[in-house]
Amino acid sequence: MNNIVPPDYKERDKIEKELDKNFLVEAGAGSGKTSSLVKRMVSLIISGKYKAREIAAITFTRKAAAELKERFQNALEEAYRQTKDPKMSERLSQALLELDQCFLGTIHSFCGGLLRERPVEAGLDPGFKELDDIQNRDLVEKTWDSYLVEVKLYRWELMDNLNKAGVSPEDLKSSFTAMTGYLDVDFIFTKVEKPDLSPALNKLILLAEKAGEHIPDNPVENRLDDLQQKIKKSLRYRSYFDLTSDIHKVKLLSMFEKSSHKVIQKLWNSRESAKEIQREFNLLADGVIAPVLKKWKEYCHYHIMEFLLPGIEYFKKIKERQSYLNFQDLLKKTADMLKVYPEVREYFQGKYRCLLIDEFQDTDPIQSEVMFYLTGSDTAEKDWNKLFPKPGSLFVVGDPKQSIYRFRRADIDTYNLVKKIICASGGEILNLTTNFRSLQSIGDFCNSVFITLLAGEENPYQALFSPVNTVRREEEHTEYGIRFIEIDDRYAKKADIIEEDARLTAGYIKHALDGHVKLSRTPEEILKGVTQKPRPRDFLIILRYKEMMECYARALEKYGIPVTMAGGSSLTQNKEIYELNKVLRTVEDPDDKVYLAAALRGLFFGISDNDLFKFKKAGGNFHIYSAVPDCLDETAKGLFS
Numbered sequence: 001m002n003n004i005v006p007p008d009y010k011e012r013d014k015i016e017k018e019l020d021k022n023f024l025v026e027a028g029a030g031s032g033k034t035s036s037l038v039k040r041m042v043s044l045i046i047s048g049k050y051k052a053r054e055i056a057a058i059t060f061t062r063k064a065a066a067e068l069k070e071r072f073q074n075a076l077e078e079a080y081r082q083t084k085d086p087k088m089s090e091r092l093s094q095a096l097l098e099l100d101q102c103f104l105g106t107i108h109s110f111c112g113g114l115l116r117e118r119p120v121e122a123g124l125d126p127g128f129k130e131l132d133d134i135q136n137r138d139l140v141e142k143t144w145d146s147y148l149v150e151v152k153l154y155r156w157e158l159m160d161n162l163n164k165a166g167v168s169p170e171d172l173k174s175s176f177t178a179m180t181g182y183l184d185v186d187f188i189f190t191k192v193e194k195p196d197l198s199p200a201l202n203k204l205i206l207l208a209e210k211a212g213e214h215i216p217d218n219p220v221e222n223r224l225d226d227l228q229q230k231i232k233k234s235l236r237y238r239s240y241f242d243l244t245s246d247i248h249k250v251k252l253l254s255m256f257e258k259s260s261h262k263v264i265q266k267l268w269n270s271r272e273s274a275k276e277i278q279r280e281f282n283l284l285a286d287g288v289i290a291p292v293l294k295k296w297k298e299y300c301h302y303h304i305m306e307f308l309l310p311g312i313e314y315f316k317k318i319k320e321r322q323s324y325l326n327f328q329d330l331l332k333k334t335a336d337m338l339k340v341y342p343e344v345r346e347y348f349q350g351k352y353r354c355l356l357i358d359e360f361q362d363t364d365p366i367q368s369e370v371m372f373y374l375t376g377s378d379t380a381e382k383d384w385n386k387l388f389p390k391p392g393s394l395f396v397v398g399d400p401k402q403s404i405y406r407f408r409r410a411d412i413d414t415y416n417l418v419k420k421i422i423c424a425s426g427g428e429i430l431n432l433t434t435n436f437r438s439l440q441s442i443g444d445f446c447n448s449v450f451i452t453l454l455a456g457e458e459n460p461y462q463a464l465f466s467p468v469n470t471v472r473r474e475e476e477h478t479e480y481g482i483r484f485i486e487i488d489d490r491y492a493k494k495a496d497i498i499e500e501d502a503r504l505t506a507g508y509i510k511h512a513l514d515g516h517v518k519l520s521r522t523p524e525e526i527l528k529g530v531t532q533k534p535r536p537r538d539f540l541i542i543l544r545y546k547e548m549m550e551c552y553a554r555a556l557e558k559y560g561i562p563v564t565m566a567g568g569s570s571l572t573q574n575k576e577i578y579e580l581n582k583v584l585r586t587v588e589d590p591d592d593k594v595y596l597a598a599a600l601r602g603l604f605f606g607i608s609d610n611d612l613f614k615f616k617k618a619g620g621n622f623h624i625y626s627a628v629p630d631c632l633d634e635t636a637k638g639l640f641s
Helices: 009-017 033-047 062-082 086-097 107-117 133-154 156-164 169-179 198-212 226-240 246-254 271-322 327-340 342-351 365-375 412-424 440-453 494-516 523-527 546-558 575-588 593-600 609-617 634-640
Strands: 023-027 055-059 103-106 354-357 394-398 428-432 434-439 469-472
Touching (some): 009 023, 009 033, 009 428, 023 412, 033 055, 033 062, 033 086, 033 354, 033 394, 055 107, 062 103, 107 327, 133 156, 133 169, 133 271, 198 226, 198 246, 226 246, 226 271, 246 271, 327 342, 327 365, 342 365, 354 365, 365 394, 365 412, 394 412, 434 440, 494 546, 609 634
Parallel strands (some): 023 428, 055 103, 055 354
């Protein structure tokens, strides 16, 4: 990599040399963006304009921060060894001594440090406790349970309204959890009168009765189409349930809410009647049922929010009382403090004269506020959108195509706004287009596939496709490119296809590990003494569904190939763990007969269905503390004892 002159060398040159200019660098995977960030940090030190303690480099994860710190230290040491200039040598030596004073970490730890330094202005207890993701999740769980008790004891009318809307508190737990991540949002909702569902229901029943007359008593081919099944089900539902209840009315109407009922005309008494009935149900769905159910959902939404918002306030009070700050609070409190107090802003701008931010595409919008408050030239301006960063104070690296944390509030709109502000303030957008990581054969294949899938113009919600520009070439006599595994036609069932694919995949990997395949290596790997012979770590199997993992793991284990599984509940895919879970669930809830029966016929007990039937027929009770019937034979008694 070091000996290659990339096509985008001019952009990389600017990163190292134009230190009085702000940049947003858009860099794809394998483009060496972290290397560019480290080189700029070293250049800042060598220039003599910045001390190490005046630099703050922020990245997304602790792991990335630790790697960044190590790479920065190595780069400083290498520059120190190479330089012959006494002044540069002194600056680099001082930077190495002050390395611990240079902030290299996550945005949350950075904000935590700012708040601890100025807790009074932030309105915080100096001894506040920072909650990580796991601790915050535990607090949310405990708060929810505590809030439900509070409601049942003192706010029963909220529970009553919820029940009338046909909603269970258990259904709202995930919504409550999501809302605790948006405490800065004002949730707007209005009260809606309960709609009268009876007219729509009466029309539906009349139409269902009419349609029922056109369904053959003896179904053609012994089957019913989608609409016929719904009609039969609705007529049975009417007979079994009390339709004066709004809940049952909604359930019945919901069966016909969408006008997409599949009809097979030959299964009706006549094709004409099938067409007409389908048309009438579609009209009823679009014109009557869907509108009234929409009003019902709006009515329910009010009572749901009426129930949830006091819980959110309850959560806020618990955190305030205990002086807890989660990751979101750290950002919000920091942004608010910097917004309100210009003198605090000036203080921290003097302390951290240059901000470098990696993985900016995964940024929470509030991070952008903090970023501009700490670099903006006008410390009195409270609207961060109007702030222009001081020249050279901001360096941002990101790739909107790699944004994967929208669930953590990462926002492409904010990313695009930051781009505009940087350009408007005299900064520049740089594009690093060279990929040093992938081989040319892989890059060519990806380009040919994605240029058609992602064709189109850039818009605020979708990054523009950018082809992979690879510079690594394949070494002679090495394996490269795309290969396909073909499964014989005799494997028709999904499970059989997966098993055969796993067998062939594991066989190829074994073949490669035995030395029959050579791989191209990067210059960094060659320096570390890595040979062309494949290692187990060189192989990655990516599956669409986690349920397949165990099959591939077993196939690899047969060849003695070590395996690490990630990306899902791989433990539960293990048969022994799955069976043990049944036993533990039975111990946890002895009254659960289903889990007891499952445990008895499972791996650890192995009692057959026939023996279970004998036990039940002899008067046995499926409970772990029940007695074994005396009338069973000795063998059966031994099993159940």
